[in-house]
Amino acid sequence: MGNKLPALTRDELIRRLMDAGVAPTAQRIAVAQYVMCEGDHPTAEEVANAVRTRLPMISRATIYNTLGRLVEVGLLREVRVPHDESLHYDGNLDPHHHLIDKGSGEIVDLDFNEVQIANLDLLRERYRFDKLVVTIEGTIPHA
Amino acid sequence: MGNKLPALTRDELIRRLMDAGVAPTAQRIAVAQYVMCEGDHPTAEEVANAVRTRLPMISRATIYNTLGRLVEVGLLREVRVPHDESLHYDGNLDPHHHLIDKGSGEIVDLDFNEVQIANLDLLRERYRFDKLVVTIEGTIPHA
DNA sequence: TTTAATGCAAAGCGTTTGCACTGCT
């Protein structure tokens, strides 16, 4: 697993949703629980598969709407990776980077301080950008 | 422009196609010329718009086929960026990285040595990956 | 009862594919 997600209780999860202004329906709790606690940068389809083991009737529309809503309120982040056209969802809210294994497609979380760009000040000076998310594509052998 | 592409003559372009085993038809020359010399990480649609000023009859299928073929033979690279679902094509064959401006979506080429990861050896040791492409997402003000 | 959320189906967008047509060789 390329991710370390918090094990939230149902009540903590519900509180997070409510604090974000999202009414905690059964469907939204299930989606949030999976992406925020269990999944590993899942796609919408992977969320659907996982959530349907518990909520067989949930529709694609609700899953997409919920994921979009959770991204909107900042409880989730979208991640787009090379060689995969579908959007992935990231429940890790801490600032962090991603290492993409081009072989398996796996997304490994790298702690923010785990990636130190030596000449960052120079880059910032030249391009004057703020915020920083680094994605490293590599190939992890026999992973 | 976030790119520095070589100004190839038509003959040089044709030779490159032939060397790669791609028959140099008018359509393929036009597509190759645009992505390899003129465009700035264009999408297929941007390629279509540009190429159609000179070759109004070219079809989407031919553009997609040609782009795919050029990627296949290594004359182009695919680039997928966050917040944009469509594939971009990169005519810059030198090893390099990308800085994505989240504001405008612009893709700026960074020379390979312009990005130095301080603790790369440590990262390599931990994840044992080879090859390395770095994408930095930031926001360039009033760009 | 008023309002929000869900589910279904249809539409949308980017991309791929099947197949007939064109145009070199």
Add this chain to the structure above:
DNA sequence: AGCAGTGCAAACGCTTTGCATTAAA
């Protein structure tokens, strides 16, 4: 004639949207 390349249109995968139904406050 043979064959690669092209173009059209249909199909495809992922995502979004419109709308009727359902559940909740």
